[in-house]
Amino acid sequence: xxxxxxxxxxxxxxxxxxxxxxxxxxxxxxxxxxxxxxxxxxxxxxxxxxxxxxxxxxxxxxxxxxxxxxxxxxxxxxxxxxxxxxxxxxxxxxxxxxxxxxxxxxxxxxxxxxxxxxxxxxxxxxxxxxxxxxxxxxxxxxxxxxxxxxxxxxxxxxxxxxxxxxxxxxxxxxxxxxxxxxxxxxxxxxxxxxxxxxxxxxxxxxxxxxxxxxxxxxxxxxxxxxxxxxxxxxxxxxxxxxxxxxxxxxxxxxxxxxxxxxxxxxxxxxxxxxxxxxxxxxxxxxxxxxxxxxxxxxxxxxxxxxxxxxxxxxxxxxxxxxxxxxxxxxxxxxx
Amino acid sequence: xxxxxxxxxxxxxxxxxxxxxxxxxxxxxxxxxxxxxxxxxxxxxxxxxxxxxxxxxxxxxxxxxxxxxxxxxxxxxxxxxxxxxxxxxxxxxxxxxxxxxxxxxxxxxxxxxxxxxxxxxxxxxxxxxxxxxxxxxxxxxxxxxxxxxxxxxxxxxxxxxxxxxxxxxxxxxxxxxxxxxxxxxxxxxxxxxxxxxxxxxxxxxxxxxxxxxxxxxxxxxxxxxxxxxxxxxxxxxxxxxxxxxxxxxxxxxxxxxxxxxxxxxxxxxxxxxxxxxxxxxxxxxxxxxxxxxxxxxxxxxxxxxxxxxxxxxxxxxxxxxxxxxxxxxxxxxxx
DNA sequence: TTGAAAGCGCTAACAA
DNA sequence: TTGTTAGCGCTTTCAA
Numbered sequence: 001x002x003x004x005x006x007x008x009x010x011x012x013x014x015x016x017x018x019x020x021x022x023x024x025x026x027x028x029x030x031x032x033x034x035x036x037x038x039x040x041x042x043x044x045x046x047x048x049x050x051x052x053x054x055x056x057x058x059x060x061x062x063x064x065x066x067x068x069x070x071x072x073x074x075x076x077x078x079x080x081x082x083x084x085x086x087x088x089x090x091x092x093x094x095x096x097x098x099x100x101x102x103x104x105x106x107x108x109x110x111x112x113x114x115x116x117x118x119x120x121x122x123x124x125x126x127x128x129x130x131x132x133x134x135x136x137x138x139x140x141x142x143x144x145x146x147x148x149x150x151x152x153x154x155x156x157x158x159x160x161x162x163x164x165x166x167x168x169x170x171x172x173x174x175x176x177x178x179x180x181x182x183x184x185x186x187x188x189x190x191x192x193x194x195x196x197x198x199x200x201x202x203x204x205x206x207x208x209x210x211x212x213x214x215x216x217x218x219x220x221x222x223x224x225x226x227x228x229x230x231x232x233x234x235x236x237x238x239x240x241x242x243x244x245x246x247x248x249x250x251x252x253x254x255x256x257x258x259x260x261x262x263x264x265x266x267x268x269x270x271x272x273x274x275x276x277x278x279x280x281x282x283x284x285x286x287x288x289x290x291x292x293x294x295x296x297x298x299x300x301x302x303x304x305x306x307x308x309x310x311x312x313x314x315x316x317x318x319x320x321x322x323x324x325x326x327x328x329x330x331x332x333x334x335x
Numbered sequence: 336x337x338x339x340x341x342x343x344x345x346x347x348x349x350x351x352x353x354x355x356x357x358x359x360x361x362x363x364x365x366x367x368x369x370x371x372x373x374x375x376x377x378x379x380x381x382x383x384x385x386x387x388x389x390x391x392x393x394x395x396x397x398x399x400x401x402x403x404x405x406x407x408x409x410x411x412x413x414x415x416x417x418x419x420x421x422x423x424x425x426x427x428x429x430x431x432x433x434x435x436x437x438x439x440x441x442x443x444x445x446x447x448x449x450x451x452x453x454x455x456x457x458x459x460x461x462x463x464x465x466x467x468x469x470x471x472x473x474x475x476x477x478x479x480x481x482x483x484x485x486x487x488x489x490x491x492x493x494x495x496x497x498x499x500x501x502x503x504x505x506x507x508x509x510x511x512x513x514x515x516x517x518x519x520x521x522x523x524x525x526x527x528x529x530x531x532x533x534x535x536x537x538x539x540x541x542x543x544x545x546x547x548x549x550x551x552x553x554x555x556x557x558x559x560x561x562x563x564x565x566x567x568x569x570x571x572x573x574x575x576x577x578x579x580x581x582x583x584x585x586x587x588x589x590x591x592x593x594x595x596x597x598x599x600x601x602x603x604x605x606x607x608x609x610x611x612x613x614x615x616x617x618x619x620x621x622x623x624x625x626x627x628x629x630x631x632x633x634x635x636x637x638x639x640x641x642x643x644x645x646x647x648x649x650x651x652x653x654x655x656x657x658x659x660x661x662x663x664x665x666x667x668x669x670x
Numbered sequence: 671t672t673g674a675a676a677g678c679g680c681t682a683a684c685a686a
Numbered sequence: 687t688t689g690t691t692a693g694c695g696c697t698t699t700c701a702a
Contacts, residue, residue: 001696011673012696013674013698016698017671043448043471044449044696045695046382046696047383047694051679052678054678058451067416071406071412072409076406080433088438093446094433097431103423107423114378114379114381346688348681348688349689359687360687364687380678381680384679385680385694387681388682
């Protein structure tokens with residue numbers, strides 16, 4: 001920077017002004033400085049800049065899930081796309097942090113607390129996850145309702161109406177005349193899975209507990225759970241799966257066991273993960289949530305909070321609070 | 336930090352020493368400082384630290400591909416896992432940067448040049464990619480041979496023997512008695528695709544150009560190319576696909592057109608992407624490369640270079656140079 | 671509109 | 687072994 005200033009025949013302060021937009025600097029000078037920057041290939045040192053501005057123009061996305069799962073699940077891809085678009089529009093860099101296991105959590109916690117980013121978007125939190133405790137003083141928006149919310153903590157999150165959507169799905173099955181309706185849950189250490197199970201129970205008030213099998217949001221988990229369900233209740237005539245991936249696994253097992261979908265067993269999923277659901281055989285009836293929009297919204301909420309912080313002060317205080325998006329049932333052939 | 340020093344009754348320098356490992360500080364003092372840190376919830380400011388140490392304990396992984404593609408291709412997941420393991424062992428944070436479109440490239444370039452990370456691992460570069468030019472003064476290891484290598488540039492990369500592997504695959508088909516062997520290429524703006532095509536040509540010296548169809552490493556691209564191939568050369572009896580995903584798409588079309596695999600058309604893939612290849616119908620014969628190992632190696636090369644830089648100086652100079660890993664043909668049922 | 675100068679929070683010589 | 691001190695490279699008052 002010193003060199004640039006010298007070459008342009010100005011002070012370092014002026015170089016700084018030009019580099020940061022050039023407001024309040026006379027045109028000819030701006031030009032001279034720009035040229036010097038160009039010629040010397042000067043790139044401002046972000047560490048120094050952040051040290052004084054306390055801004056980083058970067059936002060971390062933390063996914064508390066091993067890479068294999070992250071990359072196998074199109075859910076994250078969609079969510080990330082929404083986030084990415086929004087951040088890009090705000091000229092902020094998306095920094096993706098993957099965490100596998102506890103040790104990683106500590107490191108990610110340090111990374112966030114160390115002030116590398118302006119804020120964090122955190123996903124796929126599990127019930128006893130230590131991460132929230134480690135995120136200290138970094139404005140954060142959660143993807144999906146965090147498990148430890150007692151109402152008072154006031155964490156900001158974006159979620160869809162998991163319970164309502166599940167209710168709608170199960171009511172649809174009931175409306176179809178189905179009586180032995182099973183449910184394959186998601187990973188029950190995540191609130192989305194718990195909420196969907198609650199929705200199922202809202203409708204099937206005293207469902208036989210044998211009609212509920214635990215899955216983990218993966219096709220493999222769906223297969224295992226479907227087998228359990230069929231073994232325990234051979235007269236099953238419908239299944240509500242906690243997500244589409246699970247439903248796909250379940251349908252595989254149903255076919256394998258000679259049950260027709262939807263004639264013998266009707267199936268409803270959750271998410272409406274295109275093109276999965278449309279290309280499934282038969283095309284999957286499911287509860288749609290707008291995943292990309294959720295991502296966008298998370299980013300917007302965070303950025304708005306940051307702007308507010310900049311002018312006023314105090315974390316995300318006064319920032320817009322959590323958002324719960326509606327779901328809609330999409331009827332296709334499977335139920 | 337000032338506060339911690341005061342509370343522990345020591346100087347800031349001592350606090351710094353304790354926070355950074357506590358060497359050369361007497362035990363009782365270490366304890367006092369640790370406690371003060373604890374009580375005050377002190378977290379060192381990384382920007383300040385980096386400003387003086389010029390280290391960040393973070394490495395960027397740049398994937399020059401839109402999220403959709405990144406997340407749809409298990410290749411990246413495997414590679415990332417290898418990288419992640421190696422970086423974690425070195426207590427370095429993995430920072431994933433996705434780039435979609437040119438505008439992002441500039442931003443990523445700025446991010447890297449701005450000194451947020453100690454080094455970069457760059458993947459999936461396309462031939463005319465501007466990224467290498469934007470990466471300025473940041474030690475970098477490439478995943479796959481960069482297209483612009485004229486031999487002299489001396490970029491460090493890790494790759495597998497694409498050309499040799501392709502040769503082996505095609506020779507295998509020839510050995511099976513196949514004569515009309517087609518090839519579905521990958522995205523030809525990536526060297527891996529070009530190298531595999533070259534390997535194909537090495538064996539099929541004067542192959543009819545109509546036996547070569549351009550794909551893009553995706554199942555969809557494989558489908559399109561397979562259709563082309565069948566339309567142009569109905570007497571085709573074998574296909575070498577540029578990767579397993581492409582092969583899966585090709586097999587889908589073959590089945591659709593009533594060709595049996597391998598009886599009518601033998602198929603060989605590339606990568607050996609488990610469990611894809613084993614669960615394909617029929618199980619896919621393919622050229623194996625150890626993707627996770629490549630990731631590990633990339634990280635190791637970079638870190639070794641960084642350590643070297645620390646003691647000696649001058650980029651990755653003198654660092655271990657590029658590595659090309661061998662491939663092996665894995666015979667299954669498809670050829 | 672420009673420049674001089676005071677830090678941002680930390681580490682690393684150097685002295686004590 | 688500990689403390690003192692001088693920056694790291696930048697932004698930002700404040701004065702000119």
